Structure formats: C-alpha cells, structure tokens
Amino acid sequence: MRDRMIDSFEEIVREHGKAIFNYIFSLVKHKELAEDLYQEVQISAYSAFHTIKEPAKIKNWLFTIAGNKCRDYWRKENKAKQFWKEEVYSYSSIVEASPLPEEEVLDKYTAEKMEETVMLLPEIYKSAIFLYYFKDLTLIEISKRNNIPISTVKTRMKRGKEHLRPKLQSLA
Structure with missing residues (x-):
C-alpha cells in the first residue's frame, strides 16, 4: 500500500511539478526562494496525500498548498521587517545623535x-x-x-x- 502511494505521489509530482514551481516562481520572483517553497509544498502534500478523497482535484489542491506556503512566507517576512522597523530602529535611535x-x-x-x-x-x-x-x-x-x-x-x-x-x- 505504501509503495503504491509513493509511486502515485511521484507520478503526480512529475505531472504537475513544473506548473506548481512556475506558479510559486511567478508569485515570489526569486528562483532560490521558489525552489525552497516548492520543496515545502512537496513535503506538505506528501504528508497529507493520504487524506485526498477526490483525485480529480489534486492539481487544485497542490496549487492551494503552494499559495498558502507563499502567504506563510510573506507573513513571516513581514513580521521580521516589522520587527526591524519597530524594535531595532527604536533602540538605535537612542544611540544616534540628534x-x-x-x-x-x-x-x-x-x-x-x-x-x-x-x-x-x-x-x-x-x-x-x-x-x-x-x-x-x-x-x-x-x-x-x-x-x-x-x-x-x-x-x-x-x-x-x-x-x-x-x-x-x-x-x-
């Protein structure tokens, strides 16, 4: 059963992988970041692959995961930028000359x-x-x-x- 699941997942990756990668790349516009996010999508998809009830909707499911991974990345990125904007610069203003x-x-x-x-x-x-x-x-x-x-x-x-x-x- 497990071998069949791995084989079918690999087949799905071969069939839809390029489209998913291109979708992620179109959103983030950075090749290395797109590759990292694509790997995260594959891991998430593989982990939840056994929960698929409608194989016909697998492509949409993969695109949804990809979109969510990009959104998660942007949220995390914005929090980091917010930290630098609010926290770090407020400390540096103490040291700066008027x-x-x-x-x-x-x-x-x-x-x-x-x-x-x-x-x-x-x-x-x-x-x-x-x-x-x-x-x-x-x-x-x-x-x-x-x-x-x-x-x-x-x-x-x-x-x-x-x-x-x-x-x-x-x-x-």
Missing part, C-alpha cells in the same frame, strides 16, 4: 504637506486616515469614535490610501 536642524525642518515641512494632502481627501476617507496617522488612534478606537464597524474603517483606510498614493508621490 538630527541636524535642516533635517528637522525638512521633516516638519514634509509632515505638514502630508497633512494638507490628507485634508484634501473626501471626508469619508479623511477622517479615518487623519485619526490613524496624525492622532495615533487604533482602528478599534476609530471604529468606536465614528460608530462604524471596524471592517468599514479598514475599507476607508484602504481606499483613502489609494486616493493619496498618486498625490504623495510628488512629495517623495
């Missing part, structure tokens, strides 16, 4: 320009973005303050950022 006066003026000017740009947004988006970025309220606090569901706050934040993106590129 910024030059020109840098302070430039930062203040940029912040003022950003605030002015946010104020030009339609009211529905302006409120959420202003409260979040300039008043440091959490999404939950904005939700309670405006008496709207948190999902609505998230949607308004996303759409507000989409409106802001082209306007703020001129500040960069």
Whole structure:
C-alpha cells in the first residue's frame, strides 16, 4: 500500500511539478526562494496525500498548498521587517545623535504637506486616515469614535490610501 502511494505521489509530482514551481516562481520572483517553497509544498502534500478523497482535484489542491506556503512566507517576512522597523530602529535611535536642524525642518515641512494632502481627501476617507496617522488612534478606537464597524474603517483606510498614493508621490 505504501509503495503504491509513493509511486502515485511521484507520478503526480512529475505531472504537475513544473506548473506548481512556475506558479510559486511567478508569485515570489526569486528562483532560490521558489525552489525552497516548492520543496515545502512537496513535503506538505506528501504528508497529507493520504487524506485526498477526490483525485480529480489534486492539481487544485497542490496549487492551494503552494499559495498558502507563499502567504506563510510573506507573513513571516513581514513580521521580521516589522520587527526591524519597530524594535531595532527604536533602540538605535537612542544611540544616534540628534538630527541636524535642516533635517528637522525638512521633516516638519514634509509632515505638514502630508497633512494638507490628507485634508484634501473626501471626508469619508479623511477622517479615518487623519485619526490613524496624525492622532495615533487604533482602528478599534476609530471604529468606536465614528460608530462604524471596524471592517468599514479598514475599507476607508484602504481606499483613502489609494486616493493619496498618486498625490504623495510628488512629495517623495
């Protein structure tokens, strides 16, 4: 039984392996990373292979595993970046010398320009973005303050950022 399972899994890998690898590569755009994720997909698929009830849907099942592995990688990567952004740089700022006066003026000017740009947004988006970025309220606090569901706050934040993106590129 086990030998038959291994043979059929190898056959599936031969049949769909290249397509799965190409799918992963199209998502991550890095060959070595795609190879690593492809191996993880194979391991996960082999481990759960015995649970397949509909062999006709095996290709979709493999693509789902591949997509999930990529998402897991991105989540882990974003957490690491967030750590470096929040933790490491906050420690390094303790050691750094105070910024030059020109840098302070430039930062203040940029912040003022950003605030002015946010104020030009339609009211529905302006409120959420202003409260979040300039008043440091959490999404939950904005939700309670405006008496709207948190999902609505998230949607308004996303759409507000989409409106802001082209306007703020001129500040960069």
